[in-house]
Amino acid sequence: MYELVSTVKRDYIVDLARQGKRTDARALDQYREVSVETGLIESAQGSALVKIGNTQVLAGVKIERGEPFPDTPSSGVLMVNAELRPIASPTFELGPPDENSIELARVVDRGIRESEAIDLDKLGITPGEEVWMVYIDLHALDHDGNLLDAASLAAVAALWNVKKPQVEGWTLEEFPVVKKPVAVTVAKIDGKLMVDPSLDEQNVMDARLTITTTEDDSICAMQKGGIGYLTVEEIKAAYELARAKAAELRRHLG
Amino acid sequence: MMEKPEKLIVDGKRLDGRSPDELRPLKIEAGVLKRADGSAYVEMGKNKVLAAVYGPRELHPRHLQQPDTAILRCRYNMAPFSVDERKRPGPDRRSVEISKVIREAFEPVVFTKLYPRSGIDVFIEVLQADAGTRTAGINAAAVALADAGVPMRDLVSAVAVGKVDDTIVLDLMKDEDNYGATDMPIAMLPRKKVITLLQMDGHFTPGEFERAIELAMKGCEQIYEVQKQALKAKYSTKPEEE
Numbered sequence: 260m261y262e263l264v265s266t267v268k269r270d271y272i273v274d275l276a277r278q279g280k281r282t283d284a285r286a287l288d289q290y291r292e293v294s295v296e297t298g299l300i301e302s303a304q305g306s307a308l309v310k311i312g313n314t315q316v317l318a319g320v321k322i323e324r325g326e327p328f329p330d331t332p333s334s335g336v337l338m339v340n341a342e343l344r345p346i347a348s349p350t351f352e353l354g355p356p357d358e359n360s361i362e363l364a365r366v367v368d369r370g371i372r373e374s375e376a377i378d379l380d381k382l383g384i385t386p387g388e389e390v391w392m393v394y395i396d397l398h399a400l401d402h403d404g405n406l407l408d409a410a411s412l413a414a415v416a417a418l419w420n421v422k423k424p425q426v427e428g429w430t431l432e433e434f435p436v437v438k439k440p441v442a443v444t445v446a447k448i449d450g451k452l453m454v455d456p457s458l459d460e461q462n463v464m465d466a467r468l469t470i471t472t473t474e475d476d477s478i479c480a481m482q483k484g485g486i487g488y489l490t491v492e493e494i495k496a497a498y499e500l501a502r503a504k505a506a507e508l509r510r511h512l513g
Numbered sequence: 514m515m516e517k518p519e520k521l522i523v524d525g526k527r528l529d530g531r532s533p534d535e536l537r538p539l540k541i542e543a544g545v546l547k548r549a550d551g552s553a554y555v556e557m558g559k560n561k562v563l564a565a566v567y568g569p570r571e572l573h574p575r576h577l578q579q580p581d582t583a584i585l586r587c588r589y590n591m592a593p594f595s596v597d598e599r600k601r602p603g604p605d606r607r608s609v610e611i612s613k614v615i616r617e618a619f620e621p622v623v624f625t626k627l628y629p630r631s632g633i634d635v636f637i638e639v640l641q642a643d644a645g646t647r648t649a650g651i652n653a654a655a656v657a658l659a660d661a662g663v664p665m666r667d668l669v670s671a672v673a674v675g676k677v678d679d680t681i682v683l684d685l686m687k688d689e690d691n692y693g694a695t696d697m698p699i700a701m702l703p704r705k706k707v708i709t710l711l712q713m714d715g716h717f718t719p720g721e722f723e724r725a726i727e728l729a730m731k732g733c734e735q736i737y738e739v740q741k742q743a744l745k746a747k748y749s750t751k752p753e754e755e
Contacts, residue, residue: 502719
């Protein structure tokens with residue numbers, strides 16, 4: 260999602276990038292200040308508010324009974340949904356989810372699903388008839404760049420915030436969340452790679468690569484975005500950045 | 514859907530007899546539709562995919578027009594009968610996301626600045642699906658764009674790589690996609706060797722990931738040759754037979 264940027268600002272950001280600098284004086288491999296608050300929403304079984312700089316995303320987890328998918332009759336179901344509501348940015352509009360919110364939700368979903376962060380096999384109730392549905396709803400509150408990493412961190416923090424769900428018929432000792440996948444977005448501007456793109460950087464970037472890794476540094480999901488390209492060397496360098504930064508971000512998950 | 518086979522690779526051969534670094538049979542034909550400005554038909558294994566290009570043409574609705582560039586629009590769509598269980602017609606979340614990443618795969622190659630206020634529409638229809646439909650769609654769309662005479666820096670070639678039974682394999686077919694550990698579709702510009710689409714889900718160690726990328730790039734180079742052949746078959750003048 261690119262917003263319109265003035266040429267002056269574009270040139271300024273690109274010039275700085277060339278020198279390895281950024282508009283907010285961060286290092287290329289430095290995140291803005293990250294904070295994670297959990298459990299603020301009592302009506303949700305788990306919740307987390309993540310701030311990365313001015314960017315804010317609130318994630319809520321709801322657990323309900325539902326029908327399983329025919330091909331996995333005794334496994335729980337994970338659903339991730341993202342809402343880019345107009346409250347978060349003057350460029351977000353009302354209406355059904357657009358490609359940006361769909362991509363956001365699906366990238367977060369893949370990180371959690373493919374890392375097997377939730378042991379869905381434990382969430383069966385009556386095979387073929389009833390299972391637990393885990394809904395993760397992501398609400399962007401303030402969009403100042405890098406919603407992807409904030410949303411992903413919020414989703415995982417909210418999952419770990421689910422203690423013993425207070426829902427009728429819940430019999431497990433605890434909620435079966437077992438891993439902490441962390442997404443790190445690396446933006447490329449004029450051949451320079453930088454983590455955690457700010458809104459301005461995101462609007463002038465050539466491309467971005469979001470890499471989700473787990474505790475053992477293996478990759479569980481990737482998504483390239485943006486209108487430019489990446490070389491193989493850039494992709495490898497992005498992985499090294501993602502691995503190092505994911506370890507940092509994971510500390511916020513407790 | 515068939516039951517999960519015990520092994521996806523037996524004696525170094527895959528279920529369809531291919532070796533790990535082998536593509537499925539690939540057939541590409543350029544200029545298959547009358548009304549479209551450019552079109553292509555691709556068979557990649559059991560995938561059957563059509564791509565059509567309309568434009569550059571005046572862009573509607575007009576508020577989308579950009580004074581300095583053409584807008585590239587892509588729509589990836591699966592026919593309801595293209596999969597085992599009938600797919601509900603129309604866009605779903607998956608196809609919206611795929612349409613977005615396909616568009617982004619072509620943005621770096623199309624000279625959009627040459628056509629202010631215009632739109633270039635790429636329509637990809639999956640008629641029969643057998644894993645890797647987005648990559649088959651990209652291969653078709655690249656040929657269709659060239660067939661439409663849209664100025665491009667290069668073609669775009671795409672293939673998926675993945676991991677099945679702990680082996681890195683090229684061009685996953687359906688059972689490998691369903692039961693394998695990892696799926697990573699990649700699109701590249703073969704001449705410049707840069708990557709314009711990269712998605713991945715599953716599990717890769719860093720070493721596996723590097724080998725997978727290399728394998729994908731080799732696969733793309735082979736696909737590139739077939740794409741060029743398809744264009745030459747349509748546009749080269751045939752020598753008179755004696």
